[in-house]
Amino acid sequence: MKDEVTSTEERRENLKGMGCARKRVEDVRFTQGKGNYVDDIKMDGMLFGDFVRSPYAHARVTSINKEAALAIPGVVAVLTAEDLAPLGLHWMPTLAGDKQMVLADGKVLFQGQEVAFVVANDRYAASDGVEAVEVDYEDLPVVTDPFKALEPDAPVLREDLEGQTEGAHGPRKHHNHIFTWEQGDEAATEQVMSTADVVAEEMVYYHRTHPNPLETCGCVASMDKVTGKLTLYGTFQAPHAIRTIVSLISSIPEHKIRVVSPDIGGGFGNKVGAYSGYVCSVVASIVTGKPVKWVEDKMDNLMSTAFARDYWMKGKIAATKEGKITGLHCHVIGDHGGFDACADPTKFPAGFFNICTGSYDIPTAYLSVDGVYTNKAPGGVAYRCSFRVTEAAYFIERMIEVLAIKLDMDSAELRRINFIKKEQFPYQSALGWEYDSGDYHTAWDKALEAVDYKALRAEQAQRIEDFKAGKTRKLMGVGLSFFTEIVGAGPVKNCDILGLGMFDSCEIRIHPTGSAIARLGTISQGQGHATAFAQIIASEIGIPADDITLEEGDTDTAPYGLGTYGSRSMPVAGAATAMASRKIKAKAQMIAAYLLEVHDDDVEFDVDRFAVKGNPERFKTMKEIAFAAYNQAIPGVEPGLEAVSYYDPPNMTYPFGAYICVMELDVDTGEHEIRKFYALDDCGTRVNPMIIEGQVHGGATEGYAIAMGQEIAYDEMGNHKTATLMDFFVPTAMETPTYQTDFTVTPSPHHPIGAKGVGESPNVGSVPAFSNAVHDAFRAFGLVQSHMPHDHWRVWRIADELGLHG
Amino acid sequence: MSKMHVKFTLNGEEVEGLAEPRTLLIHFLRENLRITGPHIGCETSHCGACTVDMDGKSVKSCTVFVAQANGADVTTIEGLTNPDGTLSVIQEMFREHHGLQCGYCTPGMITRVHRLLQEHPSPTEEDVRFGIAGNLCRCTGYQNIVKAVLAAADQLNAQKEAAE
Numbered sequence: 001m002k003d004e005v006t007s008t009e010e011r012r013e014n015l016k017g018m019g020c021a022r023k024r025v026e027d028v029r030f031t032q033g034k035g036n037y038v039d040d041i042k043m044d045g046m047l048f049g050d051f052v053r054s055p056y057a058h059a060r061v062t063s064i065n066k067e068a069a070l071a072i073p074g075v076v077a078v079l080t081a082e083d084l085a086p087l088g089l090h091w092m093p094t095l096a097g098d099k100q101m102v103l104a105d106g107k108v109l110f111q112g113q114e115v116a117f118v119v120a121n122d123r124y125a126a127s128d129g130v131e132a133v134e135v136d137y138e139d140l141p142v143v144t145d146p147f148k149a150l151e152p153d154a155p156v157l158r159e160d161l162e163g164q165t166e167g168a169h170g171p172r173k174h175h176n177h178i179f180t181w182e183q184g185d186e187a188a189t190e191q192v193m194s195t196a197d198v199v200a201e202e203m204v205y206y207h208r209t210h211p212n213p214l215e216t217c218g219c220v221a222s223m224d225k226v227t228g229k230l231t232l233y234g235t236f237q238a239p240h241a242i243r244t245i246v247s248l249i250s251s252i253p254e255h256k257i258r259v260v261s262p263d264i265g266g267g268f269g270n271k272v273g274a275y276s277g278y279v280c281s282v283v284a285s286i287v288t289g290k291p292v293k294w295v296e297d298k299m300d301n302l303m304s305t306a307f308a309r310d311y312w313m314k315g316k317i318a319a320t321k322e323g324k325i326t327g328l329h330c331h332v333i334g335d336h337g338g339f340d341a342c343a344d345p346t347k348f349p350a351g352f353f354n355i356c357t358g359s360y361d362i363p364t365a366y367l368s369v370d371g372v373y374t375n376k377a378p379g380g381v382a383y384r385c386s387f388r389v390t391e392a393a394y395f396i397e398r399m400i401e402v403l404a405i406k407l408d409m410d411s412a413e414l415r416r417i418n419f420i421k422k423e424q425f426p427y428q429s430a431l432g433w434e435y436d437s438g439d440y441h442t443a444w445d446k447a448l449e450a451v452d453y454k455a456l457r458a459e460q461a462q463r464i465e466d467f468k469a470g471k472t473r474k475l476m477g478v479g480l481s482f483f484t485e486i487v488g489a490g491p492v493k494n495c496d497i498l499g500l501g502m503f504d505s506c507e508i509r510i511h512p513t514g515s516a517i518a519r520l521g522t523i524s525q526g527q528g529h530a531t532a533f534a535q536i537i538a539s540e541i542g543i544p545a546d547d548i549t550l551e552e553g554d555t556d557t558a559p560y561g562l563g564t565y566g567s568r569s570m571p572v573a574g575a576a577t578a579m580a581s582r583k584i585k586a587k588a589q590m591i592a593a594y595l596l597e598v599h600d601d602d603v604e605f606d607v608d609r610f611a612v613k614g615n616p617e618r619f620k621t622m623k624e625i626a627f628a629a630y631n632q633a634i635p636g637v638e639p640g641l642e643a644v645s646y647y648d649p650p651n652m653t654y655p656f657g658a659y660i661c662v663m664e665l666d667v668d669t670g671e672h673e674i675r676k677f678y679a680l681d682d683c684g685t686r687v688n689p690m691i692i693e694g695q696v697h698g699g700a701t702e703g704y705a706i707a708m709g710q711e712i713a714y715d716e717m718g719n720h721k722t723a724t725l726m727d728f729f730v731p732t733a734m735e736t737p738t739y740q741t742d743f744t745v746t747p748s749p750h751h752p753i754g755a756k757g758v759g760e761s762p763n764v765g766s767v768p769a770f771s772n773a774v775h776d777a778f779r780a781f782g783l784v785q786s787h788m789p790h791d792h793w794r795v796w797r798i799a800d801e802l803g804l805h806g
Numbered sequence: 807m808s809k810m811h812v813k814f815t816l817n818g819e820e821v822e823g824l825a826e827p828r829t830l831l832i833h834f835l836r837e838n839l840r841i842t843g844p845h846i847g848c849e850t851s852h853c854g855a856c857t858v859d860m861d862g863k864s865v866k867s868c869t870v871f872v873a874q875a876n877g878a879d880v881t882t883i884e885g886l887t888n889p890d891g892t893l894s895v896i897q898e899m900f901r902e903h904h905g906l907q908c909g910y911c912t913p914g915m916i917t918r919v920h921r922l923l924q925e926h927p928s929p930t931e932e933d934v935r936f937g938i939a940g941n942l943c944r945c946t947g948y949q950n951i952v953k954a955v956l957a958a959a960d961q962l963n964a965q966k967e968a969a970e
């Protein structure tokens with residue numbers, strides 16, 4: 001089968017390997033409605049569970065009467081904390097080292113909290129049952145403001161923790177205090193602040209929002225009484241971690257649990273944590289002996305499963321008169337809601353917020369974060385973010401703008417003179433990270449040139465003149481953002497979740513006829529893993545991507561891994577994929593050498609084959625090698641061709657980018673128009689440019705929503721004000737801007753293929769770009785800081801407060 | 807609750823069954839008929855994941871009682887693939903232009919686009935954006951969906967011309 005007419009280039013193209021905009025294999029199913037999402041699962045005799053939820057934000061539960069509910073036709077069971085207590089399952093551990101009520105145990109701490117679980121024959125009967133459960137509440141004083149929660153006489157929220165002065169992350173200073181986390185050198189930073197030419201100070205609030213994937217969270221639990229095996233299908237971003245946690249809290253041995261993540265309709269961090277619905281479904285399946293499905297509705301989702309952000313960030317930034325930054329000080333009050341259920345690596349209770357020195361060479365810095373309980377939903381998850389990186393990037397990119405105002409400088413220039421220089425990498429940051437690689441100046445220059453920055457500033461100056469002369473009522477803002485991400489958690493030496501090391505894995509089996517199957521410890525939620533990871537294998541081993549099946553999400557078959565979030569799939573599982581491929585390639589080389597009757601060192605890899613060095617006519621294709629691996633007795637070589645790699649990354653990866661937004665704002669209506677949005681990303685080696693571009697479009701649209709209108713809001717009574725898509729802003733195709741994407745390539749030096757990951761960059765980078773555009777439009781009129789989201793009303797109010805309404 | 811008899815045409819075939827009067831069309835399709843292409847995103851008429859085509863109009867099937875579909879002609883994503891099982895032009899263009907990621911909005915989106923391109927055979931970008939505004943997508947930022955729809959319109963028009 002030696003096809004001499006095929007050129008090297010053609011052979012390479014035929015692989016559809018790395019760098020090619022390969023069309024997605026997933027789409028053949030998805031475009032036909034043949035996806036298999038959790039709510040599509042139907043099993044014989046399957047029951048449906050639904051929650052009775054608290055209407056109060058803070059109340060004692062004085063009684064629960066199930067009788068009326070149980071009398072409803074179709075209702076099979078009603079579970080309360082009392083039923084779960086004998087199993088020790090009325091509380092569950094959170095990923096943040098706290099514990100959380102599965103069902104209200106004597107009191108509720110937020111509106112929408114799970115109080116009872118009704119199990120019925122179908123979802124209609126379950127809803128009827130939910131309506132009929134009678135719960136008596138005695139309301140308690142509510143606190144939704146984290147600053148008020150820390151006042152001495154604030155109501156005690158977590159009575160279960162009363163008297164506990166030590167939390168999972170050190171001392172607790174107050175009954176509503178969770179932890180203090182400090183990084184950097186406080187004394188040195190104070191010293192810099194007190195002697196600096198210029199210090200700018202500002203409170204930057206990143207409001208509470210929600211990942212809100214289109215598909216909500218859900219599961220189907222099925223306990224097979226005969227085999228004693230529990231199968232749990234669910235919307236899990238980390239199926240293996242879920243299996244281990246379920247085993248630990250239920251004491252079902254881990255080999256008797258199979259967790260399966262089927263297709264997932266978007267995750268964005270919402271589907272990392274463990275929720276009451278999972279525990280209750282498992283218990284209900286054990287109790288009833290039938291499969292039990294729980295799928296939350298959109299209201300449940302927005303009210304109870306995993307909010308994001310809610311960080312009050314007080315910053316001080318010091319600089320010389322010329323604009324060289326000398327120090328950064330930051331104190332954060334993090335509102336965690338009723339339970340600390342954020343999903344951060346254990347040693348990082350505020351995630352990787354200490355990336356908040358951003359892309360700048362800041363010699364001295366100090367950061368402290370205080371986590372606080374309030375009567376709001378638990379969460380604090382990484383909404384398309386690598387653990388509080390979005391908050392950190394927003395903070396520093398706002399502080400740069402605030403400093404530019406104070407210095408009366410152009411903020412593009414201020415950024416340029418403070419960037420970490422190319423030759424400074426690997427760069428040790430003042431708050432403890434080692435940035436792997438970067439070339440910020442090149443990216444920045446490219447971005448500024450692409451948008452013709454000078455011309456934009458000239459146009460803006462003219463616009464201000466015209467506005468002052470009464471010729472227009474529209475202002476123009478140029479929003480700049482330069483971000484550095486920290487993704488790919490992470491090295492097991494400092495990254496674990498509940499003690500589970502954050503490595504990841506890939507197993508590859510080459511079949512005798514030269515096609516292959518690969519399985520990973522991650523799980524796609526729209527990122528196109530089945531397409532992109534096959535491309536890595538294709539390039540590494542020389543088997544066409546189209547001949548490689550890729551599977552994830554079934555813990556019975558996939559190797560152990562910590563799942564997909566924090567942009568970790570490409571940096572960690574992508575590396576494992578390359579490493580497993582290389583093991584196979586090494587064995588293939590031995591086999592090829594045997595077949596060609598030369599020494600191992602005398603053959604070399606050539607796209608899809610091994611050829612004798614200096615004699616490319618003599619070769620064995622990977623197909624031939626695979627067949628021989630299984631069917632030929634080769635002395636000293638085991639039959640078969642497969643490999644597995646568990647990859648513990650030596651460091652995080654640090655993707656970066658430059659985003660610029662040009663916005664028009666109507667001073668009288670507060671409405672905005674995004675005239676241009678330019679996004680340059682450097683995610684190192686680019687595996688599939690089409691998928692990268694898609695990730696940027698999607699992430700930037702989430703950023704647009706967050707910056708310009710999306711929020712989870714509560715009133716003072718703790719009533720959730722944004723629990724439907726009517727109130728919670730999700731942009732339609734009408735509002736969504738058009739994006740111009742661009743890139744530079746600075747490979748990661750420690751990643752086998754140099755890839756850094758891109759999924760979260762656009763969310764991290766775009767929020768400051770949008771927000772800075774709004775601020776920039778009003779800079780000439782004295783605006784320094786105004787909190788997001790910049791919806792029409794809030795923008796109108798900025799204009800009003802600045803006296804622009806005459 | 808007593809059940810009523812419903813009967814309608816689904817993807818060209820007669821279907822019938824018993825349902826409580828309060829049963830929503832989306833639930834009847836998904837649970838009773840196992841037509842799981844149309845998805846549930848919100849059940850409050852906001853997201854469009856449940857979009858089906860009913861008597862020549864796009865409807866959100868979470869906002870229609872199955873009783874209202876009695877006698878109607880309903881098409882879901884399952885009915886939009888070519889008869890020979892290959893992807894339709896619209897489906898193919900979504901794939902070609904990366905108009906989907908997680909795929910959750912996709913069946914509703916494509917079903918909507920199928921109708922939109924009959925309402926507007928040669929739409930402008932503005933028409934497309936307006937025409938799909940009832941369908942939310944959390945993954946794509948719509949840019950590639952718009953591209954896919956415009957490309958599909960071109961191809962369908964070219965096919966029509968060739969046939970004439």
Ligand code: FES
Nearest residue numbers: 847848849854868
């Ligand atoms: S599920 Fe029908 S519109 Fe969202």
Ligand code: FES
Nearest residue numbers: 907911943944945
């Ligand atoms: S592709 Fe995920 S919601 Fe549209």
